[in-house]
Amino acid sequence: xxxxxxxxxxxxxxxxxxxxxxxxxxxxxxxxxxxxxxxxxxxxxxxxxxxxxxxxxxxxxxxxxxxxxxxxxxxxxxxxxxxxxxxxxxxxxxxxxxxxxxxxxxxxxxxxxxxxxxxxxxxxxxxxxxxxxxxxxxxxxxxxxxxxxxxxxxxxxxxxxxxxxxxxxxxxxxxxxxxxxxxxxxxxxxxxxxxxxxxxxxxxxxxxxxxxxxxxxxxxxxxxxxxxxxxxxxxxxxxxxxxxxxxxxxxxxxxxxxxxxxxxxxxxxxxxxxxxxxxxxxxxxxxxxxxxxx
Amino acid sequence: xxxxxxxxxxxxxxxxxxxxxxxxxxxxxxxxxxxxxxxxxxxxxxxxxxxxxxxxxxxxxxxxxxxxxxxxxxxxxxxxxxxxxxxxxxxxxxxxxxxxxxxxxxxxxxxxxxxxxxxxxxxxxxxxxxxxxxxxxxxxxxxxxxxxxxxxxxxxxxxxxxxxxxxxxxxxxxxxxxxxxxxxxxxxxxxxxxxxxxxxxxxxxxxxxxxxxxxxxxxxxxxxxxxxxxxxxxxxxxxxxxxxxxxxxxxxxxxxxxxxxxxxxxxxxxxxxxxxxxxxxxxxxxxxxxxxxxxx
Numbered sequence: 001x002x003x004x005x006x007x008x009x010x011x012x013x014x015x016x017x018x019x020x021x022x023x024x025x026x027x028x029x030x031x032x033x034x035x036x037x038x039x040x041x042x043x044x045x046x047x048x049x050x051x052x053x054x055x056x057x058x059x060x061x062x063x064x065x066x067x068x069x070x071x072x073x074x075x076x077x078x079x080x081x082x083x084x085x086x087x088x089x090x091x092x093x094x095x096x097x098x099x100x101x102x103x104x105x106x107x108x109x110x111x112x113x114x115x116x117x118x119x120x121x122x123x124x125x126x127x128x129x130x131x132x133x134x135x136x137x138x139x140x141x142x143x144x145x146x147x148x149x150x151x152x153x154x155x156x157x158x159x160x161x162x163x164x165x166x167x168x169x170x171x172x173x174x175x176x177x178x179x180x181x182x183x184x185x186x187x188x189x190x191x192x193x194x195x196x197x198x199x200x201x202x203x204x205x206x207x208x209x210x211x212x213x214x215x216x217x218x219x220x221x222x223x224x225x226x227x228x229x230x231x232x233x234x235x236x237x238x239x240x241x242x243x244x245x246x247x248x249x250x251x252x253x254x255x256x257x258x259x260x261x262x263x264x265x266x267x268x269x270x271x272x273x274x275x276x277x278x279x280x281x282x283x284x285x286x287x288x289x290x291x292x293x294x
Numbered sequence: 295x296x297x298x299x300x301x302x303x304x305x306x307x308x309x310x311x312x313x314x315x316x317x318x319x320x321x322x323x324x325x326x327x328x329x330x331x332x333x334x335x336x337x338x339x340x341x342x343x344x345x346x347x348x349x350x351x352x353x354x355x356x357x358x359x360x361x362x363x364x365x366x367x368x369x370x371x372x373x374x375x376x377x378x379x380x381x382x383x384x385x386x387x388x389x390x391x392x393x394x395x396x397x398x399x400x401x402x403x404x405x406x407x408x409x410x411x412x413x414x415x416x417x418x419x420x421x422x423x424x425x426x427x428x429x430x431x432x433x434x435x436x437x438x439x440x441x442x443x444x445x446x447x448x449x450x451x452x453x454x455x456x457x458x459x460x461x462x463x464x465x466x467x468x469x470x471x472x473x474x475x476x477x478x479x480x481x482x483x484x485x486x487x488x489x490x491x492x493x494x495x496x497x498x499x500x501x502x503x504x505x506x507x508x509x510x511x512x513x514x515x516x517x518x519x520x521x522x523x524x525x526x527x528x529x530x531x532x533x534x535x536x537x538x539x540x541x542x543x544x545x546x547x548x549x550x551x552x553x554x555x556x557x558x559x560x561x562x563x564x565x566x567x568x569x570x571x572x573x574x575x576x577x578x579x580x581x582x583x584x585x586x587x588x589x590x
Binding site: 002094095096097098099100101102103104105106110291 | 352355356357358359376377378379380381383384385387389391392393394395401404405408409412447451
């Protein structure tokens with residue numbers, strides 16, 4: 001990767017981070033620090049005269065901020081994947097890898113040397129995004145105070161950085177196997193989409209989950225992994241199953257309360273880092289065994 | 295010198311033992327080739343397109359895995375002992391494996407960082423002798439200059455074995471001449487070994503002291519260049535020449551028509567027959583690979 005391309009990735013991340021910090025600043029200027037208005041925002045009740053800026057806060061929170069929060073979940077994966085997919089595939093497609101491979105037989109060392117700077121840049125870019133996202137998410141729930149800031153920092157700090165590295169090594173692996181730039185890029189984007197779903201399904205596996213009450217949602221920054229319905233006999237059913245068998249159900253969220261945020265973050269980050277390590281192993285094996293150039 | 299080093303010195307520079315290579319279910323590039331390139335020689339590898347020259351060279355570099363058989367570089371198997379094998383060789387590909395956006399100087403720096411014992415001065419001197427701007431990006435150099443940068447990197451490694459895979463293909467006559475002169479001078483000065491693959495017999499004659507002709511994946515000729523022409527004779531076209539000391543090789547163009555080329559087995563020559571050029575000898579062997587001659 002050229003330094004210009006890496007700088008471009010950093011610049012894009014810095015701009016995104018700046019936008020999120022700006023939105024966080026706007027949210028803070030609209031939200032009160034205490035008093036009846038804060039309670040109205042927290043409980044979602046009708047905003048009265050006590051809360052002249054509340055309507056603007058809610059509009060911004062569910063509008064621009066909501067859109068960017070959704071986007072930020074994918075950006076680190078794609079950022080890492082796009083850069084990672086080009087590191088090896090470009091060298092194979094342009095045959096420049098051959099120069100290094102006959103100069104030194106230690107191809108894994110070559111792979112690590114080639115990947116180091118782009119990986120650092122990807123991690124730095126993801127950190128920039130994480131900083132902005134943490135600020136924005138913390139400002140979105142002003143009634144949660146410092147505890148939620150830590151919660152936001154946990155979810156939007158280590159996880160996006162780990163995701164960017166995982167996307168990067170996935171791109172490395174795809175590039176080393178495929179050896180063509182465009183094809184590697186497309187396949188890496190698909191691989192990242194698969195990995196996001198894998199992490200989404202696998203991260204809660206084996207955790208003890210409870211029904212999250214609305215109070216816990218509002219006050220503790222709980223983390224939900226399953227949304228569905230609970231029947232009167234206590235069974236949990238999906239919305240689709242409930243449609244097939246009419247009855248009395250109540251909406252429930254299954255997950256963990258906010259005080260278990262470190263556990264959630266640790267599980268999710270560890271899983272993503274394990275997948276990242278697997279990607280690096282696959283890339284190393286592919287580079288080591290590769291014989292032919294495109 | 296250690297025992298290991300002594301042992302290494304005893305191995306030939308390059309060896310191929312019954313090497314076959316088939317790509318998928320299709321074309322057979324190499325068919326049980328066995329050959330040895332002794333140390334201290336410059337060997338020309340000639341043959342038509344798809345003869346297996348590049349495949350054989352890439353097998354020694356470790357860029358191809360033989361379907362069967364094995365190859366060795368100074369006694370090391372490039373598949374199982376890649377680091378050791380690669381440490382003994384340098385490689386110049388037909389289309390230079392260079393970074394277009396980097397300068398020649400940066401390429402020498404890269405080689406210095408990657409290759410133990412790389413002699414940057416050797417590379418720099420070669421480029422300076424040829425007036426190739428060391429600070430120009432490779433993408434701005436001509437094809438001939440880029441090939442010289444590749445050769446400068448290869449020579450800078452001071453490797454025991456230089457493998458050159460048709461590096462002259464895209465060069466003009468002057469650039470070819472310069473390339474071959476540099477190759478010949480440096481390899482002889484360093485006491486190394488080189489294997490030069492080329493379509494052009496004249497290029498091989500200029501720089502090499504041994505020639506190997508490959509055709510349809512087989513070795514058709516493997517002989518020193520010195521005395522090669524003298525060991526063959528041209529006979530009038532018609533029936534293949536026959537005699538107790540003659541082996542008909544194949545038909546070859548001679549003057550306005552065709553002639554039979556035969557190997558003279560006992561060193562005696564016939565006053566009735568003409569002496570062929572090296573090119574005629576090589577062409578006759580290559581033709582024999584396609585249409586084997588009746589042997590006397």
